[in-house]
Amino acid sequence: MREIEELSANIHLLILKSELTEAAQEIEKELRKLQKKRAGLRELNLKMQLLEELLEESKCPVCGKMISxxxxxxxxxxLGRLxxxxxQISEKLKNIEDKYYKYHNLHSQILQKLKEIERLSTGNIYELRIKLHEKEEEITNLxxxxxxxxxxxKNAGISLVSQTENKISELQYEIGKLEGEAGRLSGDIEKLExxxxxxxxxxKLYMSKGSELSEVEAKIEFVDNIKAALEEYLEYMIEKRRKEIIETSSEIFLKLTNKKEEYVGFEFSSQNDYKFQIVCKDGSRPDMDTISYGEMEVVALSFILGLNKYSQIKAPIITDTLFGRLSPYVQENIAELFSEMDNQIILLVLKDERPGGKTEIDxxxxxxxHKICKEFIIQRNQINRESSIFEGKVLVGD
Known part of the structure; x- marks a missing residue:
């Protein structure tokens, strides 16, 4: 009865499930619209601030280049046109952000309520009501x-009284005989008691321990079931993410490679590892130990960029003389891809020290x-075996 009352007290929330779900979807649409507006206003606001600083300081606040x-x-x-x-772009941006956080909080509350609704089940109440009905019928029968x-x-008692009166004399005789035997047996009875x-x-002690043991065993079985379910869900999510990462990495690989007519992408070599395998359009798979160093670097870079897409933190990407082994076509594809990314990218390149020498990425x-923020030069003193680093201008200089 208590279980039925607890579930019935909140069962009305099931009526709101479809309404809350629809409301959550509508709020998600509104949040996406607000996020898009907020991003646009932030970009405009930042652009106006940069122009203002540019006029005040007479130099670029990003690269430090002086303006004429x-x-x-x-x-x-x-600046005047903007x-x-x-x-009043700042006020508009603040209003948009206030509205966004308001919708975001409301969306969180609705999701929390939906979680509470998911715990309700009309089937549980139905089963409990059947059990309650069975117990009530059992009580009625008892x-x-x-x-x-x-x-x-009651009827037997009346008949026994009549018979007992006729037998009293006989019982008195028997009682006399039994009194002696009773004295002897009383001691045995006390011992038996x-x-x-x-x-x-x-x-009672064994029964208590058995009850506790059953309860512990039931809890262990419940934990084992939960563990098995979590492990199954984890394996599913890992396999799903593996598939997403390799598909994205393969798409990037096809953008970078100079063998688009030959390859259809690459995949993991097996379900148990993360080794790469190039796949050709005719279904063949070349030996990865025999491909060129340039192809190896393109495959590795494609996987890193594919993995980066699903990373919660956009970590910097550092390349060390990546372009030296690649064909000009692949170099241009990588440069185009880097210019479109939001990540911080650090390029370590070599420069010819001879007069008029150039870098490998000139x-x-x-x-x-236009995307280069800062440049640094590392100089090596071979005599002292020391290296020094300082900010300079190589590619973005005059």
Whole structure:
């Protein structure tokens, strides 16, 4: 009855499930719209702030490059245009963010309520009501048996009184004989009573331990079932993420490779490891130990970028003389891909120390030159066997 009352007290929430689900979906749509607006306003606001700092400091706040007086009027015109087209952008951005957080909090509350609803089950109440009905029928049957037995005992009692009066004399004689025997047996009875009490205590102890053991065993079985379910879910999520990562990595690989007409992508060599295997359009799979170093680097880079897509933290990507072994076509593809990414990318490249010497990426630098934030030069003193690093200008310099 208590279980039924607890479930019935909240069963009305099931009526709200479809409404809350629909509301959560609508709020998610609104959150996506607000997020898109917020991103656009933030970009405009940042652009206006950069233009203002550019005019105030007469140099770029990002790369530190000085601007000429000829560029100032065009910057002022652009800043004026943005201010006229987007007045009070800070207030609008604040309103959008306030509205976004308001919807976000409401969305969290709805999801929490949906979790509570998921714990409810009409089937549980139905089963409990069936059990309750069975118990009530059992109680009714027992009450009928009690009334029938009571009537039988009442009638039997009247007959026994009559018979007992006729037998009193006989019983008195027998009682005299039995009194002597009773004296002898009373001692045995006392011993048996003590033994009975001792055995009852021992039985209660074993019964108590058996009940505790059953409860512990039931808990262990429940934990084992939960563990098995979690392990099964974990394996499913790992396999799902493996598939997503390899599909994304394969797409990136096809963008970078210079053998698009030959390859269809690459895959993991087996279900138990993360070794790569290139797949050709004719279904063949080349020996990965015999492919070129350049292809190995393209495969590894594709996997890193595919893995990066599903990483919660956009970690910096560091490459050490990556372009030296690659064909110009692949170098250009990588440069295009790097120029479109949001990650911080650190390129370690070699420069020819001879007069007029160039770096290994001079030919592709124009593709991502506008995205370069800072440059550093590492110089090696072979005599002292020391290296020093300082900020300089190599690709973005005049």
């Amino acid at each position: 007086e000829l560029d100032t009027p065009s910057i002022e015109v652009e 201010r006229s087209e987007y007045p 009450q009928k048996q009690i009334r029938r037995i009571s009537e039988t005992l 003590n033994e009975k009490k001792r055995l009852e205590k021992k039985l 030919s592709i630098a124009p593709i991502f030159k």
